[in-house]
Amino acid sequence: MSSLILITVARLIFFLILLFSLYLLLRGHHSPGGGFIAGVMTALGILLEAIATDLRDVRLVFRVDPRLLIGVGLLTALTTGLVALLLGYPFLTSTFGHVHVPPLGDLEIATAFFFDLGVYFVVVGGTLLMMITLAEE
Amino acid sequence: MALILLIILLPLLGSVLLPLLPRSLRGHVGRWALLPPGVCFLLSLTYLPAISRGDTFHYTLSWFPTLGIQVSFWIDGLSLLFALLISGIGVLIIWYSHYYSIEEHRPRFFAYLLFFMGAMLGVVLSSNLIALFVFWELTSISSFLLIGFWHTQEAAVYGARKSLLITSLGGFALLAGIVLLYEVTGTLELPELAQHAEAIRMSSLYPAILGCIVIGACAKSAQFPFHIWLPNAMAAPTPVSAYLHSATMVKAGLFLIARFLPLLSGTQAWMYAVSGIGMLTMLVGAALALQQYDLKALLAYSTISQLGLIMALYGFGTAGGVRAATFHLFNHAAFKGALFLLVGIIEHVAGTRDRRALGGLARGLPVTATLTGIAALAMAGVPLLNGFLSKELFYEASLEMLVWGRWAWVLPELAVVGSLLTVIYALQIFHGVFFGQAPKELANALHDPSAGMLLAPAILAGMCLLMGVFPAPLEALVLAPAVSSIAGQDAWQPLAIWHGFTGPVLMSAVALVGGACLYGYARPLRQAMPSMPVRWPGLSIDALYDRGMAALDRTGLFLMGFLQSGYLRWSLMLLLSVLILSFGVPFIAKAGGALGPLDLGSVEPFEAVLIALLMAGAVAVAWARQPLMAVLTLGLVGLLVSLLFVLLQAPDLALTQLLIETTSLILFLLVLRFLPPFGREALSRWGRCRDLGIAIAVGGLVVVLLLVANSESLYPSIAHYFLEQSLTLGGGRNMVNVIVVDFRGYDTMGEITVLSIAAIGVYALIKLKRG
Numbered sequence: 038m039s040s041l042i043l044i045t046v047a048r049l050i051f052f053l054i055l056l057f058s059l060y061l062l063l064r065g066h067h068s069p070g071g072g073f074i075a076g077v078m079t080a081l082g083i084l085l086e087a088i089a090t091d092l093r094d095v096r097l098v099f100r101v102d103p104r105l106l107i108g109v110g111l112l113t114a115l116t117t118g119l120v121a122l123l124l125g126y127p128f129l130t131s132t133f134g135h136v137h138v139p140p141l142g143d144l145e146i147a148t149a150f151f152f153d154l155g156v157y158f159v160v161v162g163g164t165l166l167m168m169i170t171l172a173e174e
Numbered sequence: 175m176a177l178i179l180l181i182i183l184l185p186l187l188g189s190v191l192l193p194l195l196p197r198s199l200r201g202h203v204g205r206w207a208l209l210p211p212g213v214c215f216l217l218s219l220t221y222l223p224a225i226s227r228g229d230t231f232h233y234t235l236s237w238f239p240t241l242g243i244q245v246s247f248w249i250d251g252l253s254l255l256f257a258l259l260i261s262g263i264g265v266l267i268i269w270y271s272h273y274y275s276i277e278e279h280r281p282r283f284f285a286y287l288l289f290f291m292g293a294m295l296g297v298v299l300s301s302n303l304i305a306l307f308v309f310w311e312l313t314s315i316s317s318f319l320l321i322g323f324w325h326t327q328e329a330a331v332y333g334a335r336k337s338l339l340i341t342s343l344g345g346f347a348l349l350a351g352i353v354l355l356y357e358v359t360g361t362l363e364l365p366e367l368a369q370h371a372e373a374i375r376m377s378s379l380y381p382a383i384l385g386c387i388v389i390g391a392c393a394k395s396a397q398f399p400f401h402i403w404l405p406n407a408m409a410a411p412t413p414v415s416a417y418l419h420s421a422t423m424v425k426a427g428l429f430l431i432a433r434f435l436p437l438l439s440g441t442q443a444w445m446y447a448v449s450g451i452g453m454l455t456m457l458v459g460a461a462l463a464l465q466q467y468d469l470k471a472l473l474a475y476s477t478i479s480q481l482g483l484i485m486a487l488y489g490f491g492t493a494g495g496v497r498a499a500t501f502h503l504f505n506h507a508a509f510k511g512a513l514f515l516l517v518g519i520i521e522h523v524a525g526t527r528d529r530r531a532l533g534g535l536a537r538g539l540p541v542t543a544t545l546t547g548i549a550a551l552a553m554a555g556v557p558l559l560n561g562f563l564s565k566e567l568f569y570e571a572s573l574e575m576l577v578w579g580r581w582a583w584v585l586p587e588l589a590v591v592g593s594l595l596t597v598i599y600a601l602q603i604f605h606g607v608f609f610g611q612a613p614k615e616l617a618n619a620l621h622d623p624s625a626g627m628l629l630a631p632a633i634l635a636g637m638c639l640l641m642g643v644f645p646a647p648l649e650a651l652v653l654a655p656a657v658s659s660i661a662g663q664d665a666w667q668p669l670a671i672w673h674g675f676t677g678p679v680l681m682s683a684v685a686l687v688g689g690a691c692l693y694g695y696a697r698p699l700r701q702a703m704p705s706m707p708v709r710w711p712g713l714s715i716d717a718l719y720d721r722g723m724a725a726l727d728r729t730g731l732f733l734m735g736f737l738q739s740g741y742l743r744w745s746l747m748l749l750l751s752v753l754i755l756s757f758g759v760p761f762i763a764k765a766g767g768a769l770g771p772l773d774l775g776s777v778e779p780f781e782a783v784l785i786a787l788l789m790a791g792a793v794a795v796a797w798a799r800q801p802l803m804a805v806l807t808l809g810l811v812g813l814l815v816s817l818l819f820v821l822l823q824a825p826d827l828a829l830t831q832l833l834i835e836t837t838s839l840i841l842f843l844l845v846l847r848f849l850p851p852f853g854r855e856a857l858s859r860w861g862r863c864r865d866l867g868i869a870i871a872v873g874g875l876v877v878v879l880l881l882v883a884n885s886e887s888l889y890p891s892i893a894h895y896f897l898e899q900s901l902t903l904g905g906g907r908n909m910v911n912v913i914v915v916d917f918r919g920y921d922t923m924g925e926i927t928v929l930s931i932a933a934i935g936v937y938a939l940i941k942l943k944r945g
Contacts, residue, residue, distance in 0.1 A: 133905030
């Protein structure tokens with residue numbers, strides 16, 4: 038039941054959605070956004086593409102197994118916690134620092150971002166796994 | 175610091191990495207697996223000089239600092255003795271396993287072994303009791319995995335399940351004991367606990383603490399009546415039986431008793447509980463060992479008996495008892511480990527472990543016969559072998575107890591009887607298998623296995639001989655510090671191979687000569703022996719266990735049918751009713767009255783309009799006659815909530831709400847065609863009233879909860895703290911995000927774990943349904 042209009046539009050805005058979700062992920066620490074929202078948006082973008090093309094292409098385009106993403110995400114989040122533990126701080130202690138990159142100016146790097154990245158992966162993987170499994174039914 | 179962490183982490187790391195070995199190296203997986211225990215053994219050795227001087231080491235890593243839980247390690251004489259045993263015997267077991275016939279899943283087998291080793295090292299090196307408990311449970315899990323290694327065999331599955339259930343029941347008791355100890359002393363650190371020994375013994379909680387710890391130790395160390403799991407654990411591959419179920423893991427309970435001895439001993443209750451159970455187990459185990467034909471089962475019961483002996487000695491609580499117990503613990507690891515490995519060889523060569531089908535093997539297997547002879551005679555307590563020395567100490571300790579009370583005279587008697595039985599079954603293994611007439615079915619061309627396979631038992635048997643003749647070096651380096659870390663300084667007295675015609679020597683002679691004479695009458699003796707399982711099969715502990723398990727299954731099935739009827743509305747109704755009755759009613763009764771009058775003046779007109787629309791939408795959802803209609807209306811309600819968030823200046827929440835609304839709409843649309851048609855008409859008038867009542871009650875409860883949460887009357891709000899600190903502490907201006915990833919990062923960790931489990935659950939449910 039794929040329609041030409043849907044496919045065309047989906048292909049156009051697919052990348053926009055992904056870009057925007059990455060934008061949300063990166064700005065999350067200071068402005069509205071963050072790993073959870075970005076993850077849901079990424080998953081929805083991929084799902085839109087999947088529904089438009091009747092799921093056939095999704096396995097072709099999106100090669101990563103969602104189950105793997107879940108594992109990677111959990112490990113990433115856990116690792117940020119363990120690093121703190123190894124350095125002698127309580128589990129999941131986070132810190133931040135500032136770097137000066139010439140064209141961009143002052144950039145803040147927070148270790149919590151890596152934790153957020155883990156959240157992002159888990160959410161993308163989890164949402165996609167549920168939705169694709171259900172959609173395949 | 176790094177060293178001691180490495181001792182625990184190396185085996186665990188090895189167990190993760192081994193299955194990832196490239197295919198070309200798989201054949202040598204047993205060699206690669208030698209690396210972690212080898213390094214651990216060497217690392218443990220580096221502590222030896224300092225420990226034997228009487229030093230101890232204590233290291234701390236904070237884990238949950240606010241709860242007082244930390245990962246801390248403690249090396250003293252006792253933990254070093256165990257660390258050396260675990261890693262040293264671990265090397266031998268892994269070496270032997272390379273030759274042992276495990277055709278399938280070899281990497282997994284070695285990975286499990288290393289996993290166990292790491293967990294067990296964690297138990298003996300932990301100083302924090304919570305950390306000790308976690309490692310303790312990990313050893314139970316690894317034992318479960320190893321017993322069930324041949325998971326297609328019924329016996330393996332039964333044995334694995336039984337051992338896990340019984341040992342984790344003990345683990346539960348241990349945890350309760352730890353919590354009670356914390357109640358009394360306020361600390362979880364072993365070295366600090368030692369300063370509170372007097373307070374613990376005087377406390378009114380002392381009997382409960384003692385009971386919990388003793389149950390934990392008995393379940394792990396297969397003491398009566400928890401011993402029933404150990405014989406079934408023999409379904410494991412033989413190296414596992416040698417390592418976990420005789421040399422190390424079953425000694426964790428003894429380790430626990432030894433660790434708590436300075437805290438809990440010195441009372442009548444300790445003496446009666448620990449040595450009573452120990453003595454009983456020693457006799458029951460020895461009597462049952464005589465009745466076994468399967469050599470592994472014989473060794474299992476003999477292990478139970480020997481563990482009971484050591485337990486009883488710790489129960490004495492005297493310096494002599496501790497000395498004998500610790501020495502025997504070491505000796506038992508050597509001779510019993512060797513015997514298990516040798517039985518593995520006999521099975522490997524002859525194809526059977528049945529005593530009745532074996533005999534006269536000495537001609538074909540001279541080396542195996544010699545090694546078995548050394549190990550079995552060491553177990554029997556023959557002079558010039560290590561077992562003789564520890565048995566002497568045992569008799570001595572039991573004679574010392576004579577001054578203790580009216581009934582103490584039974585102790586030396588029981589000691590001799592137990593040893594006498596030991597002599598009989600030791601001879602059954604050695605003489606019965608290797609001498610006499612060879613049964614006809616047995617092929618004539620049997621011969622010793624390769625030198626590599628014989629190496630591990632040979633080293634262990636060599637230890638028995640060495641310790642029997644020349645105990646001084648090991649004694650001074652390892653045993654003396656271990657004993658003094660339990661029973662205090664100067665508790666150790668040098669061993670003597672011969673100290674004149676004293677009581678102990680006489681007792682040894684009685685046991686040895688008596689046992690050797692009675693060996694010939696083993697069969698009538700066996701028939702005369704009262705045997706619960708044979709006479710009254712329904713009353714044996716095994717039968718009780720089986721009946722209990724069957725009852726548990728039935729109860730589970732009944733509860734399952736009641737709670738999970740397959741109707742979502744039934745599950746929801748149960749959940750919500752329990753919520754209302756158990757929490758809602760008392761909560762509203764208590765907190766509802768504390769609420770002041772509602773101030774509706776601050777509600778803006780647009781908010782009122784939006785909320786009215788929301789309520790109308792919610793009613794419409796309940797009214798919808800078609801599923802699709804309900805889903806779309808629900809989506810509308812969600813969007814309105816999102817709009818409300820925007821108006822209340824919560825962009826993060828609005829964005830999240832919007833996305834989640836979209837996601838759930840899509841999910842609903844995906845599953846819509848699987849839903850049954852709406853059965854509104856099928857519900858009776860009464861049913862609809864009941865549902866309405868539940869809905870109103872839950873809604874009311876949430877309203878009261880929100881009002882209370884907002885009133886700040888119970889607790890001061892922490893919102894201000896977050897607002898002030900989010901940039902300075904978390905480095906972010908978006909407070910919501912800083913809370914999620916930093917301040918409450920632990921919660922988020924839990925939430926993403928739950929999300930993962932839910933997603934995998936959905937996946938499994940749908941994929942499994944297809945079969």
